[in-house]
Amino acid sequence: MxxxxxxxxxxxxxxxxxxxxxxxxxxxxxxxxxxxxxxxxxxxxxxxxxxxxxxxxxxxxxxxxxxxxxxxxxxxxxxxxxxxxxxxxxxxxxxxxxxxxxxxxxxxxxxxxxxxxxxxxxxxxxxxxxxxxxxxxxxxxxxxxxxxxxxxxxxxxxxxxxxxxxxxxxxxxxxxxxxENFLIRLSQIYLLLGIVSTFIAYLLSNYITGSLNAVGQKLKNIKINEPNPPLKWKFDDEIGTLVDEYNRMLAALEKSAIKLAKQERESAWQEMAKQVAHEIKNPLTPMRLNVQYLEKTLKCENPEKLHEFTESMISQIDTLSSIAEAFSRFASMPKLNFEKFPAKEIIQRTTALYPGYQIEFICEDQEVEIYGDQDQLVRVMNNLINNAIQAIPEGLEPELHVRMEQKEKEVLISISDNGCGIAEEQGERIFEPRFTTKTNGMGLGLAMVKNIIEGFGGRVWYNSNLGVGSTFYFTLPLSEH
CATH class of the missing domain: 3.30.450.20 (PAS domain)
Known part of the structure; x- marks a missing residue:
């Protein structure tokens, strides 16, 4: 029952x-x-x-x-x-x-x-x-x-x-x-007051529960993959607190939905990258060996053309191999090995790997320790410095600056260049997998950078002016935090 x-x-x-x-x-x-x-x-x-x-x-x-x-x-x-x-x-x-x-x-x-x-x-x-x-x-x-x-x-x-x-x-x-007369008069007064108070109680109960019904109706209409308008309440009371909590939950839900969708996309891309890397890598080595063997054993009237042909084929195979390697790196994002280490030393050592570009490194005179993965930080720096170098047009003298400074509970690191900049319409998708502004890129570098930095508990963003240059920023938490 x-x-x-x-x-x-x-x-x-x-x-x-x-x-x-x-x-x-x-x-x-x-x-x-x-x-x-x-x-x-x-x-x-x-x-x-x-x-x-x-x-x-x-x-x-x-x-x-x-x-x-x-x-x-x-x-x-x-x-x-x-x-x-x-x-x-x-x-x-x-x-x-x-x-x-x-x-x-x-x-x-x-x-x-x-x-x-x-x-x-x-x-x-x-x-x-x-x-x-x-x-x-x-x-x-x-x-x-x-x-x-x-x-x-x-x-x-x-x-x-x-x-x-x-x-x-x-x-x-x-x-x-x-x-008897008094009770009759009192009953008449109470009857009138009872009718009026019952009507007022009915209106008040509807008024009190009306906003709750609105919240309940809104909760029924919440859709995970679509924007949901927040509720509005003009009084600072208990119902207003409930509406504020609903709006806060709605914002958190939308953020979670965006994060979940992003994780699903990245997971799908990593799985696809793993398959692509596997399918491409398997035939490349035999193809390279066969082309080299063909050049040595084949007798023809024009050996120079044969050599030119084999060199072209090997170059294309190497290009496919580098693509497969990039997909493989993206698909096999390793688990972060957290430890304390001096950030200045790691970044300074990374910038020294590019002596031909005279990268200016600016750092405060203090040793700060961060909590993260040294190898992955090197990977982040390499990706950002390479992107900065590739963004500089031919014939322009490169001007690269790496700056590190402490900001309260974190370290702020920036990489600036004097390249061509990033268009505003491209900025919203710059950290998405497979999106790239380069003709020979695969759009995986910045996606990996974002995943690593967020894995550290930091943030990554950029500022850019077309024709002037771009600056990429990221933060890393200090070891004591």
Whole structure:
């Protein structure tokens, strides 16, 4: 059974939705708790305001009495007034004696139906005495939840003569209704916010993964042997880093592809050169011996023409032999034997092999050691010096200069001539096998030079001006590097 896998865009989208839902839940709980506390505080304050209004009305009536008022006289005084005060303030009013017994009530049915007790509990009496302000109590009597406030009624002399009680039965119903209204409004707001945030999360997930999809599409379209355009990203962020890495990998891949193609071409040429050298060399020696034998044994009327003919044939055989030898050298590039050796001595000894050309050798007065193969370095110098000599037109005095100087972690060697120079359109192919600008060359010398120098870990390049001359440069690493 194939395992179901979510795409990155789906995972990002679902993560955003989950974060939104969690934030909605947490903020909803906070808002609900805050609303509940504020709602309770509102009703408590409302009840205290009503209590204050009722007490002020009662105190006003008591102040009109000239004689001292006692608890027993309150029943007669408020028998009718208590109902008026109850209607005005829309509150039930109960007055208890100092011992907790009921004196008068605006709604006696509350006591007849056992909704309220007609006697105050001792704990309430004790709390009223110790309280510094009106007592607010949450009560639950026979399943009926309500708030009650208790306070003393005092006469003109400031003496407490009775206890007033205001029960507030609307609390639970009002709380429930207010809570329902709040939750409905909050749900409507969250529904709207949920739709908007879901749409934004969808756009963001598409935006985030859009560039990744572009990278993935580009990766699908990469072709080894063709140029691949780099990606562009205008922001310096994580996706920009990914795009930069993709472009870097693309450049490295193209370089590797070019290097691989070059190695394949050189390998093919070496194999072909080996076959050509083998096929040419085999018949050349017998041909040379037979021509020489023919000249000695053949009797003819014109021996001078015979000698001229045999010399021409031997010259052609020698030319073929040199071609085969060049192909053989190219095909049998030996493994480099790395060692430390003084570069100045090897190069100076090589330039001394051409006394007829007065090669000027310029070197700093210091001995530097390089890490490479002495024999192959001699081979490189011979190829470059021979090319420089062959590039000088007939009738022009040769001016050859070999310079060696140390450049930080490497040695720079250059060979300059005053030859005819190299055309710009030929420069791109100058180091390719079989490419040559000479009529009698095979185009293998500079290809071997490039292979050897790169095998040393160095670089090779040139500068040239038509009709002025050329300079070939190559670098070799110092022994300590």
């Amino acid at each position: 194939k395992r179901f896998k979510l795409t990155l865009r789906a995972r990002i989208f679902m993560s955003m939705i989950l974060i939104i839902l969690i934030s909605f839940f947490l903020t909803g709980m906070i808002y609900f708790y805050h609303f509940k506390m504020e709602n309770e505080r509102y009703h408590h304050e409302r009840l205290r305001r009503k209590e204050f209004a009722v007490l002020e009305s009662i105190n006003f009536l008591l102040r009109e009495e000239t004689s001292s008022v006692h608890a027993d006289s309150l029943v007669g005084m408020f028998d009718t007034e208590i109902c008026k005060l109850s209607k005005i303030n829309t509150m039930d009013i109960n007055i208890f004696s100092m011992n907790g017994g009921l004196l008068i009530s605006s709604n006696p049915e509350l006591f007849d139906k056992n909704v309220l007790n007609d006697t105050l509990h001792k704990s309430i009496l004790s709390s009223i005495q110790s309280a510094h302000e009106p007592l607010l109590v949450k009560s639950d009597n026979y399943g009926t939840k309500y708030l009650s406030t208790y306070d003393y009624i005092r006469n003109n002399e400031g003496k407490a003569i009775a206890i007033i009680n205001l029960p507030y039965f609307e609390t639970e119903d009002v709380h429930r209704q207010d809570t």
